[in-house]
Amino acid sequence: MVLTPLEVFEQADVIIEDGKIFAVGPGLARDDIDETIDARGRIVAPGYVDVHVHGSAGHDTMDATRDAIEGMAKFFANHGVTSFCPTTLTQPTEDIMASVRAVKDCMENPIEGGAQPLGVHLEGPCIDAEKKGAQPEQHITHAAAIDYRDLFSLGNIKLVTLAPEIEENRDLIPFARAQGAAVVVGHSSATYEELAEAVQHGLNHATHTFNQMEGLHHRKPGTVGGVLLLDEIYAEFIADGVHLHPAIVDMVVRLKGPERAVAITDAISGAGMPDGEYELGGQKVVVKEGAVRLPDGTLAGSALTLDQAVRNIAEFTIASLPEAIQMATLTPARSIGVADRKGSLEPGKDADIVVLDEDLDVVSTIVMGQVVYRA
Numbered sequence: 001m002v003l004t005p006l007e008v009f010e011q012a013d014v015i016i017e018d019g020k021i022f023a024v025g026p027g028l029a030r031d032d033i034d035e036t037i038d039a040r041g042r043i044v045a046p047g048y049v050d051v052h053v054h055g056s057a058g059h060d061t062m063d064a065t066r067d068a069i070e071g072m073a074k075f076f077a078n079h080g081v082t083s084f085c086p087t088t089l090t091q092p093t094e095d096i097m098a099s100v101r102a103v104k105d106c107m108e109n110p111i112e113g114g115a116q117p118l119g120v121h122l123e124g125p126c127i128d129a130e131k132k133g134a135q136p137e138q139h140i141t142h143a144a145a146i147d148y149r150d151l152f153s154l155g156n157i158k159l160v161t162l163a164p165e166i167e168e169n170r171d172l173i174p175f176a177r178a179q180g181a182a183v184v185v186g187h188s189s190a191t192y193e194e195l196a197e198a199v200q201h202g203l204n205h206a207t208h209t210f211n212q213m214e215g216l217h218h219r220k221p222g223t224v225g226g227v228l229l230l231d232e233i234y235a236e237f238i239a240d241g242v243h244l245h246p247a248i249v250d251m252v253v254r255l256k257g258p259e260r261a262v263a264i265t266d267a268i269s270g271a272g273m274p275d276g277e278y279e280l281g282g283q284k285v286v287v288k289e290g291a292v293r294l295p296d297g298t299l300a301g302s303a304l305t306l307d308q309a310v311r312n313i314a315e316f317t318i319a320s321l322p323e324a325i326q327m328a329t330l331t332p333a334r335s336i337g338v339a340d341r342k343g344s345l346e347p348g349k350d351a352d353i354v355v356l357d358e359d360l361d362v363v364s365t366i367v368m369g370q371v372v373y374r375a
């Protein structure tokens with residue numbers, strides 16, 4: 001079965017040429033094909049796109065090294081991810097800038113045998129300390145106090161998570177949009193009205209819906225009410241069964257729909273590692289039974305992989321299988337403006353493909369036409 005994901009073919013061929021998809025459809029097999037991958041009985045889908053992920057396999061974006069980004073990229077490929085946005089943490093801006101540079105290097109000199117970084121997700125530092133979660137409070141600031149233009153100077157910022165209700169952050173919203181970045185509400189106490197106003201200025205995305213944002217109340221719809229109801233907003237959600245009750249995952253999917261709900265992992269360095277102690281932004285975190293917490297119990301990112309998120313969405317929600325896949329592929333790609341080359345199996349797009357078995361476990365991963373993982 002081929003899921004493009006907007007079209008479903010029970011049987012089809014996917015023809016790849018020079019790292020790009022040349023054609024998709026039934027009966028395209030030809031004699032002059034160099035190499036054939038037999039995926040009969042499997043599910044062939046676009047490679048997964050994770051727009052919010054801090055680390056995994058012992059590596060963190062804030063390590064600010066090529067080695068760290070490569071280590072993450074190779075781990076992600078094992079889980080069907082073909083492109084991702086390394087995500088920074090609330091830290092001194094010079095440390096964030098070092099990570100922005102490391103990601104730039106990996107974009108200019110592509111990683112062999114792994115997922116590809118598409119650009120950086122800046123999570124903070126311009127957030128609300130009241131909703132800090134695991135973002136270190138001492139480094140929280142506002143946009144008027146930092147040289148945020150420097151962070152955008154390499155042209156590789158794809159998302160910036162901020163608290164739009166803070167007056168000093170407001171100029172950053174139209175600036176970031178003009179730079180081609182998604183502007184993301186997160187770690188925020190914005191009221192429904194403040195969020196609606198920020199949307200008028202270009203805000204179009206939300207970080208881990210429900211987590212670390214002003215909650216839903218029937219007389220004060222809050223940040224959550226705005227994220228769920230304002231159609232302009234792409235809503236990230238963590239479907240690990242820990243950050244959100246499965247019923248709330250279903251609620252996000254029902255209210256936003258597969259065209260606006262964005263599956264993310266928000267994974268940290270301890271993802272893909274044994275239970276134990278890891279580090280996040282200078283803080284000790286504990287990975288135990290699929291959850292990551294600060295010593296005080298606050299959730300601190302996740303140990304989720306995106307293939308597991310897709311399996312959970314298929315189990316927790318009303319979404320059909322193509323819709324579950326869409327929320328991890330085409331929708332995230334659209335949310336950051338890269339759907340001209342990523343997120344679906346269509347002629348002209350990059351040949352980023354995942355092959356799944358009937359349990360949605362990853363059988364193989366293909367990045368730009370190269371097989372980078374085989375189970």
Ligand SMILES: [Zn+2]
Pocket residue numbers: 052054087123266301
């Ligand atoms: Zn995060």
